[in-house]
Amino acid sequence: MLIALNFTPSGQPTVQITELMIAVALNGAVYSGYMVNYVELSPRFSGLIMSMGNCVASFASGIAPSIVGMFVSALVSCRLRRPQR
Numbered sequence: 001m002l003i004a005l006n007f008t009p010s011g012q013p014t015v016q017i018t019e020l021m022i023a024v025a026l027n028g029a030v031y032s033g034y035m036v037n038y039v040e041l042s043p044r045f046s047g048l049i050m051s052m053g054n055c056v057a058s059f060a061s062g063i064a065p066s067i068v069g070m071f072v073s074a075l076v077s078c079r080l081r082r083p084q085r
Contacts, residue, residue: 001019001020001022001023001026002019002020002023004019005019005020005023035050038050038053
């Protein structure tokens with residue numbers, strides 16, 4: 001929906017606001033959907049399982065920029081070398 005919002009003409013604020021409201025509503029449905037999944041897996045330990053999942057996700061999102069930086073610097077250094085003639 002946010003992509004559709006990008007292509008909506010600027011002279012139509014009602015359509016833009018409607019598309020934004022739909023996008024926010026769908027985002028709320030996504031969050032409630034995955035939170036209910038933890039309760040279905042184990043009602044007694046849903047908080048513990050959710051905290052473990054959030055810990056893994058936070059660790060992955062924290063380490064990902066470093067890994068991408070290593071790959072990008074390796075690619076740039078390979079392209080900057082001049083071939084021997």
